[in-house]
Every structure is written in C-alpha cells, then in structure tokens.
Amino acid sequence: MNGKERIMNALNIREPDRVPLYIHGINEAPIIGIGREITDGLPEPKEFHEMNDQEKVKLLDTLFLLHEHFDVDGFTSFEIGHEVEVDAGHVADDWGVVYTRSHHGLPVATGHPIGGPGDLAGFTPPRPNRGHLILLDLGRDRFKGEKALFWLMRGTFVRSWRLMGMENLMVQMFDNPEFVHRVARMVTDYNLEQLDMLVDAGLDVLVVEDDIADKFSPLISPKQYSEFINPYNKELVDKAHRMGLKAVAHSDGNLWPLLDIMLETGYDGLNPLEPQAGMELKKLKAHCGDRLCLLGNIDCVDLLPHGTVGEVDNAVRQAIGDAADGGGYILCDSNSLHPGVDPLNCIAMFEAVKKYGARNA
Amino acid sequence: MELLQEIAVKVEEGKHLDVVSLVEKCIEAGIGAGDILNKGLVEGMNSIGIKFRNNEVFVPEVLVAARAMKAGLEVVKPVLLKEKVQSKGTIVIGTVMGDLHDIGKNIVCYMLQGAGYDVVDIGIDVSKEKFIEEARSRGAQIIGLSSLLTTTMTYMKDVMDAVRNSDIAENVRVIVGGAPVTREFADQIGAHGYAADAASAVDVVKVLLQA
Numbered sequence A: 001m002n003g004k005e006r007i008m009n010a011l012n013i014r015e016p017d018r019v020p021l022y023i024h025g026i027n028e029a030p031i032i033g034i035g036r037e038i039t040d041g042l043p044e045p046k047e048f049h050e051m052n053d054q055e056k057v058k059l060l061d062t063l064f065l066l067h068e069h070f071d072v073d074g075f076t077s078f079e080i081g082h083e084v085e086v087d088a089g090h091v092a093d094d095w096g097v098v099y100t101r102s103h104h105g106l107p108v109a110t111g112h113p114i115g116g117p118g119d120l121a122g123f124t125p126p127r128p129n130r131g132h133l134i135l136l137d138l139g140r141d142r143f144k145g146e147k148a149l150f151w152l153m154r155g156t157f158v159r160s161w162r163l164m165g166m167e168n169l170m171v172q173m174f175d176n177p178e179f180v181h182r183v184a185r186m187v188t189d190y191n192l193e194q195l196d197m198l199v200d201a202g203l204d205v206l207v208v209e210d211d212i213a214d215k216f217s218p219l220i221s222p223k224q225y226s227e228f229i230n231p232y233n234k235e236l237v238d239k240a241h242r243m244g245l246k247a248v249a250h251s252d253g254n255l256w257p258l259l260d261i262m263l264e265t266g267y268d269g270l271n272p273l274e275p276q277a278g279m280e281l282k283k284l285k286a287h288c289g290d291r292l293c294l295l296g297n298i299d300c301v302d303l304l305p306h307g308t309v310g311e312v313d314n315a316v317r318q319a320i321g322d323a324a325d326g327g328g329y330i331l332c333d334s335n336s337l338h339p340g341v342d343p344l345n346c347i348a349m350f351e352a353v354k355k356y357g358a359r360n361a
Numbered sequence B: 001m002e003l004l005q006e007i008a009v010k011v012e013e014g015k016h017l018d019v020v021s022l023v024e025k026c027i028e029a030g031i032g033a034g035d036i037l038n039k040g041l042v043e044g045m046n047s048i049g050i051k052f053r054n055n056e057v058f059v060p061e062v063l064v065a066a067r068a069m070k071a072g073l074e075v076v077k078p079v080l081l082k083e084k085v086q087s088k089g090t091i092v093i094g095t096v097m098g099d100l101h102d103i104g105k106n107i108v109c110y111m112l113q114g115a116g117y118d119v120v121d122i123g124i125d126v127s128k129e130k131f132i133e134e135a136r137s138r139g140a141q142i143i144g145l146s147s148l149l150t151t152t153m154t155y156m157k158d159v160m161d162a163v164r165n166s167d168i169a170e171n172v173r174v175i176v177g178g179a180p181v182t183r184e185f186a187d188q189i190g191a192h193g194y195a196a197d198a199a200s201a202v203d204v205v206k207v208l209l210q211a
Helices: A003-011 A028-035 A053-069 A117-121 A130-143 A156-164 A166-175 A177-200 A222-242 A256-265 A281-288 A309-323 A343-356 B002-013 B016-028 B033-053 B059-082 B103-114 B128-138 B155-164 B183-189 B198-210
Strands: A074-077 A083-087 A090-093 A098-100 A108-111 A148-154 A205-209 A246-250 A269-271 A293-295 B090-095 B118-121 B142-146 B173-177 B193-195
Touching: A003 A074, A003 A148, A003 A246, A028 A053, A028 A343, A053 A130, A074 A130, A090 A108, A117 A177, A130 A148, A130 A177, A148 A156, A148 A177, A156 A166, A156 A177, A156 A222, A166 A177, A166 B059, A166 B103, A177 A222, A205 A222, A222 A246, A222 A256, A256 A281, A281 A293, A281 A309, A309 A343, B002 B016, B002 B033, B002 B059, B016 B033, B016 B059, B033 B059, B033 B103, B033 B198, B059 B103, B090 B103, B090 B128, B103 B118, B103 B142, B103 B198, B128 B142, B128 B155, B142 B155, B142 B198, B155 B173, B155 B183, B173 B183, B173 B198, B183 B193, B193 B198
Parallel strands: A074 A148, A148 A205, A205 A246, A246 A269, A269 A293, B090 B118, B090 B142, B142 B173, B173 B193
Antiparallel strands: A083 A090, A090 A098, A098 A108
C-alpha cells in the first residue's frame, strides 16, 4: 500500500498493511532539526518570515523530503499568503485579525476586528483566494497520489473567537446569541466556498481544526457547543462527505463531554488525543473505535521534548497495541512537532511505527 | 440577609444589572460593606467556582458571573474604603515572558477577585523584572505565574531565581500554574505553591497567606 491507501484504510476503520504515520503540524525548528539528519545546507533554526528566499525554498524542500525519507503517509497543508506584516512583531490576516508573533510556536491572535453587532454591520468578509492553496498544490505535485493530502481548516469556534476575542464571544453567547450565530454563519460560508477550491485542488482529508477544550474540559458547555458551533462545523463535514472527502476533527484538550456529539456529527477521525487531557487511547478505542479513526496521542508535551529514544519507542509500541487492532489508528504526536521537541525523538517515533506497525492485511 | 443571598444567586447567574441594584439596596439598607462583599459577591463566585471545578459549568458561565461580581464590587468599593475593610491580600499575576496566552490566567484572576483578594493583572509576556517591580510597588504578598507552553514555562524558573535574589524575597510567595505545569515542575523550581486549576488557585493562595 502507498501512504494514501494506508490513511484511507485507517479512516475507513479497515486495517492497512501497517499503521499509518502522520504529522499534523510541524514548526521550522523541528523541520531543520530532523532535516539535518537527512540533508545538508539548512539554516540555523529561525522563523519562516526571518528566512531569505533561498532558505525558505530549502525549508519547504526539507519538509517534503522528511515526509518521503521517513515514509510519513499524509501531508498537511494550510493557507499561505493570507497574512500581511503589520510591523516586526505583528501580522494581520485577510479578515483583519492581528496576530502577535511568538518564538514559541504559531502567532497568537491579539487584535479582533468585530467587537459587537455594530462592527459586524460594516464588515466585509474576504473571499477565499485560490492562490492561498499553494502548499496543497506543491504537496499534490510532489507526492503524486502517494500520500494523503490533509487540509487544516479553522473551524467555527476558532474563526469566530479570532474575530471577536474569546472572552467576548463567550459573553455574547449570553448577551446577544443572534450576533454569535451571524458571525458563525459568515465564517462557515467562507469555509464552504473554500472547500470547493480544495476539492478541485485534489484534497483527500479535511481537518476541521477547532480547538475548544483545555486539559480538564471543553471551554464551553455541550449545550453551547451544540447551539453555536457544531451545526456549522457539521455543514463542513457533510459537504466534505458529499464531495468524496474524509473529515477529521482536531481539538486539543479533554473532549469526552463532547465526544458523542462529535460522533453524531459524522467525523471520520479525531485528533490529536492529548494524554494529559485524559484522551486515553484504550478507553477511546473501546468507546468509539469502531466508528471513529483515532489520530495522535504520542505525547509532545513531556515525552518528545524531554524523553529518551527508548521511551519514545515504548510509547509508540504501546499506542499501536492499544489502538491499531482492526484498523482505525493513525500514529502521530499529541498536538504538533513544536520548537521544543527533540528531533531525535521525532525520528525515533517515525522509525518505531515501522518497527511495530506492520499488520497482517 | 435575604438580600445578600440574592446577590450571591444573581452573581452565580451572571445577572450583572441585578447585582448592581441589589448591592445599592444593601448599602441603602445599611448592610456593612464587608458583608456585601463576603456574604454576597464572594459567596456567589465561590459557588460558581465549585461548579466550574466539577465541570457543571464552563468558562462562559464563569465570565458572566465574574462580570456580575466586578459590577457589584465597583458599587461597594467606595464603602469598603470608607469602612476601612481590610483587603485579604494582594496578588500580582501574569503570563510569563514569551507566552501570549491569557484566558487561563484571566479565569484565575476572576476566581481570586471573586474570593475577595486584590488582584493586579499585569498581562502577558511579562519579564521577571516586571513581576518583581509590580509586586514591590503594590506591596503584594503573592506573585502568580501562568504559562500555556512547555517552551515558556521554563521561564518560571528564571522568575523564581530572580525573586529569590531580590529584596522582596522574604515578603512574597510565588505560585505557578498553566496547562503544561505540574507539581513536580513547581517543586523543581522551588515555587511556594502549585495550582492545578483556577479554583484550586484560590485554596493555594488562602493557605499561603495563612502560613
């Protein structure tokens, strides 16, 4: 089987020839750190916007190369080119959300253009731009159907709170629910239109990336989730399915109180299954492993930054033992390969999948 | 007494306008500002805090309750000052340098304010120098450090070391919390307290201030 077949089998809860390997997200530093084991000419770790054109091309090529070298079965892409630099420390996206750059991962949304209904009345949302799908195009052309192509689409909660501010969004759920619905409608219309472009570009798996929980519980109640968020995300899932794609839900944190709602929504997979948030593989497998493919759970908080290669090897063996029987498990870390992970531990994770992941299919 | 209970209920329900008018009624009725604070506003936040800890309510309910509590506090504050009601203690709190996340820290602030403490929120991306300077100038007894990222929580040790070597070392206790922070890490860096969640931050502060 090739990578795409492995991923699709797992998402269909069928057993592939080996447990598929996936990278949901990866920062510049680990691309460079891991890349140094397989290529040369890489710059010192720095952020993408700090690189010159030659370094950017090298980084991108290394990203592809490590997917090939370590047989990573899926490739993740996301919007590029939708942000403009405000100043050295800030960028703004095409919705007008301002982000503060961070040396510790992705920029954090700190400027929100829609405070209330008055702002919304004068707000013109952007239209999806085909040019922003360039990473998907490059991945498709590079891997030529050998790997499953994933797309990270910000879901209703994340897009809404970035526009409104998270606390404001939550308070408006009480003060002005109709306003919250109108923002949700607006961002969903954008996402639905972008989905058409993604299908045309050859996408295989839509990831509805909608972080909505911390390690203890969801940030909002199941009732609020069912009223303000899930119906809109379900529109994305339903359309993805109608267009022949698979749909995966991504949210950090403890999702147990929302899990049955998510199952009813029809997602094919769930990622990233944080062990610190009680998202235990064995328990999940027993609860819904026959209906939902599990993606993730290799600890990127303690294990990948601070563990040993031997401990990573054991964790991969354990995860495969807990979740892979009968299909429906895709191995990846428990959130992203962020700047704090040890590149050698990442490589140990990639290699252990091949060591323990062979199935009898 | 009924009015105070009603304040607590309305705080819990997040009805800020009702809380304001009830607090005004209490003041007019000559009820002591300390009672309005502790038996009304704090009681309501205490109740929502317990429900939050038990996953019976979620962040939005805490936010609207905190808004109601703060609205009531604004009304009663001048009377508290006039009646010279003593503060339970002052806490300077912030997210450590390099980290731009604030909602977890904000919820801890609301819980501490709701428990009757004076809380000085010094924001995100805060340097060790600023923690010390603010604690010194506010006369704080507690410094609270928050972090959401494994890569930024290591800065908590820098803050701890700086506090230990500063002139405020004897007067201040440091508590730490945030998604990746564990009790082991807190012990390792020599923090005086570790709060696993927002509600337990209140308990930790209470114990440290009594010690």
